[in-house]
Amino acid sequence: MTALLPLEEAISRYVHDGDTIALEGFTHLIPFAAGHEIIRQRRKSLTLARMTPDLIYDQLIGAGCVRKLVFSWGGNPGVGSLHRFRDAVENDWPVPLEIEEHSHAGMANRYVAGASGMPFAVMKGYAGTSLPANTQNVSFIECPFTGESVTAVAALRPDVGIIHAQRADRRGNVQLWGIVGVQVEVVLASARTIVTVEEVVDELDARPFDRVIPSMKVDAVCHVPGGARPSYALGYYERDNDAYLAWDDISSDRARFLEWIESEVLVPH
Amino acid sequence: MDRIGSPGAALKVRSAALERWTSDEIMTIVGSRSIRDGSSCFVGIGIPSTVVNLARATHAPNVTLIYESGPIGAKPQVLPLSIGDGELSATADTVVSIPEMFNYWLQGGNIDMGYLSAAQIDRLANLNSTVIGSRYADPTVRLPGAGGAPNVAAFCKAVTVIMRHQSRAFVRAVDFVTSVGFGPTDGYRESLGLTGRGPTTVITDLGILEPDPHHRELTLVAVHPGVTVDMVRDRTQWELRVADDIGETSPPTETELEAVRSLVHAGSTS
Numbered sequence: 185m186t187a188l189l190p191l192e193e194a195i196s197r198y199v200h201d202g203d204t205i206a207l208e209g210f211t212h213l214i215p216f217a218a219g220h221e222i223i224r225q226r227r228k229s230l231t232l233a234r235m236t237p238d239l240i241y242d243q244l245i246g247a248g249c250v251r252k253l254v255f256s257w258g259g260n261p262g263v264g265s266l267h268r269f270r271d272a273v274e275n276d277w278p279v280p281l282e283i284e285e286h287s288h289a290g291m292a293n294r295y296v297a298g299a300s301g302m303p304f305a306v307m308k309g310y311a312g313t314s315l316p317a318n319t320q321n322v323s324f325i326e327c328p329f330t331g332e333s334v335t336a337v338a339a340l341r342p343d344v345g346i347i348h349a350q351r352a353d354r355r356g357n358v359q360l361w362g363i364v365g366v367q368v369e370v371v372l373a374s375a376r377t378i379v380t381v382e383e384v385v386d387e388l389d390a391r392p393f394d395r396v397i398p399s400m401k402v403d404a405v406c407h408v409p410g411g412a413r414p415s416y417a418l419g420y421y422e423r424d425n426d427a428y429l430a431w432d433d434i435s436s437d438r439a440r441f442l443e444w445i446e447s448e449v450l451v452p453h
Numbered sequence: 454m455d456r457i458g459s460p461g462a463a464l465k466v467r468s469a470a471l472e473r474w475t476s477d478e479i480m481t482i483v484g485s486r487s488i489r490d491g492s493s494c495f496v497g498i499g500i501p502s503t504v505v506n507l508a509r510a511t512h513a514p515n516v517t518l519i520y521e522s523g524p525i526g527a528k529p530q531v532l533p534l535s536i537g538d539g540e541l542s543a544t545a546d547t548v549v550s551i552p553e554m555f556n557y558w559l560q561g562g563n564i565d566m567g568y569l570s571a572a573q574i575d576r577l578a579n580l581n582s583t584v585i586g587s588r589y590a591d592p593t594v595r596l597p598g599a600g601g602a603p604n605v606a607a608f609c610k611a612v613t614v615i616m617r618h619q620s621r622a623f624v625r626a627v628d629f630v631t632s633v634g635f636g637p638t639d640g641y642r643e644s645l646g647l648t649g650r651g652p653t654t655v656i657t658d659l660g661i662l663e664p665d666p667h668h669r670e671l672t673l674v675a676v677h678p679g680v681t682v683d684m685v686r687d688r689t690q691w692e693l694r695v696a697d698d699i700g701e702t703s704p705p706t707e708t709e710l711e712a713v714r715s716l717v718h719a720g721s722t723s
Contacts, residue, residue: 210522210551211537235551236600259597261535262498262719270595285583287599288521289555296552308560309604311645312633318589333646362542363523366551393548418539425534425719 186356186399194404195221198344198376204231206342207240210365211261215348215380216240217411220449223247233342235291239431242266245281246441252282256291263428267435284320290337295366297339298373304336345374348412350419352381353388356399361391362418371397378404380411382420474705476658478713479677481507482705484615484656492565493517495605498536500615501568503716506532511712519564521601523548534719559608562648567609570616572596573627576670576691578634578652581627599631606632607647618657623689635669659685675700
């Protein structure tokens with residue numbers, strides 16, 4: 185049964201030091217508020233999985249919460265580099281960061297395998313690239329029917345999957361629409377799940393291209409309006425592109441970054 | 454006294470051309486001309502997105518734009534800053550999940566053209582967007598990584614690469630193969646299970662390169678107005694082959710220049 189919990193309590197109950205956590209949201213519906221709560225509770229040695237680490241993982245990495253990053257595209261979309269991620273990879277600051285990188289298709293299929301209860305997923309790709317030689321969890325197998333070589337990627341099963349969505353009803357059914365990314369897959373692949381939402385309503389009415397995740401797979405719903413800012417929630421607010429542009433400057437310097445984390449995340453608003 | 458063909462004359466032509474358009478503008482315009490109306494295009498963010506949206510605004514109104522974040526048939530009025538801007542899903546014919554996009558639509562072989570950029574490209578059109586430097590664990594520069602690019606290069610029916618022609622980018626061999634171009638032998642791509650034809654065109658701010666039909670090495674087939682073959686050679690780290698019948702791209706028309714300059718970019722605060 186889904187519990188309607190304050191975000192602070194949901195993170196404290198479900199996210200532990202050393203866990204593998206996936207906070208997903210492909211540009212849209214990124215659970216920034218949940219990530220900030222993890223920083224405030226000073227979780228350590230996390231393995232973070234996410235297709236596009238984005239600003240939220242740059243912040244978690246810079247804050248020293250992360251031991252390992254599993255990802256497929258680590259930039260500031262449309263702007264450039266993630267400076268905290270690069271500083272961790274290139275200079276071990278603030279702590280060394282182990283990385284495991286994939287293609288988007290590989291990450292998506294790893295979640296699909298996790299959601300399907302399979303040890304791995306079968307796909308094409310990776311062959312001929314430099315990725316398999318530098319990345320765990322990719323291998324090649326022979327198709328038992330045709331004999332052709334296909335690619336296997338190991339299932340990804342996070343301890344905790346965290347997403348943001350537009351709405352939930354009071355029973356904990358979650359509704360999202362617009363770009364849905366791998367939100368459904370990560371919820372189904374994870375052992376425990378937290379969903380932050382813009383709104384809690386009595387009844388969910390249909391929206392174009394929407395998906396509803398039934399409450400049976402949702403452990404906690406947290407009512408956090410604006411919880412995806414500066415990314416966006418279609419129908420509620422737009423992406424704050426200026427914040428993404430400004431992050432380039434804030435994150436390029438360690439001292440400035442630490443001041444920002446102190447004033448914008450650690451000090452409760 | 455200048456004679457036609459003297460270095461002085463060439464320089465004059467070049468500067469006159471650049472007064473009328475920037476090197477990014479001609480790259481974008483020539484790129485957009487290559488897009489067939491009615492085709493389906495898998496679009497990366499940045500220059501590729503600008504190129505395809507310019508085509509949609511000019512000669513290819515019926516192009517189907519597909520962004521890796523899920524929108525199919527997106528019709529943005531404002532050029533997106535990111536691959537998942539709300540503008541893309543709000544104007545799309547449908548929005549699919551990421552596994553559906555990559556497995557069914559892309560790997561399934563349903564998309565005509567892919568548009569890619571990269572930090573490095575080599576003579577066999579292999580692309581690098583992962584790390585600069587020979588040691589993966591200790592790179593000189595850490596780049597964003599693969600994203601959707603390897604699968605676009607593998608499974609779109611054909612791929613156009615669009616990138617600025619700089620010496621540090623046009624290298625003998627890429628430091629890291631993020632996306633596969635061509636190999637040393639016939640049937641290389643097929644042996645890897647890659648069903649698309651791969652990078653069939655490379656459009657830069659200096660000209661157009663295509664893989665040679667026999668040895669697959671990228672060959673200069675056209676230069677933009679005011680650009681010389683020597684300029685392209687200077688900015689290419691391998692011994693560049695030049696087509697016998699090398700052509701010159703036609704200069705941008707007033708209509709094309711007006712269209713490229715009127716595209717509105719998201720995130721521009723002005």
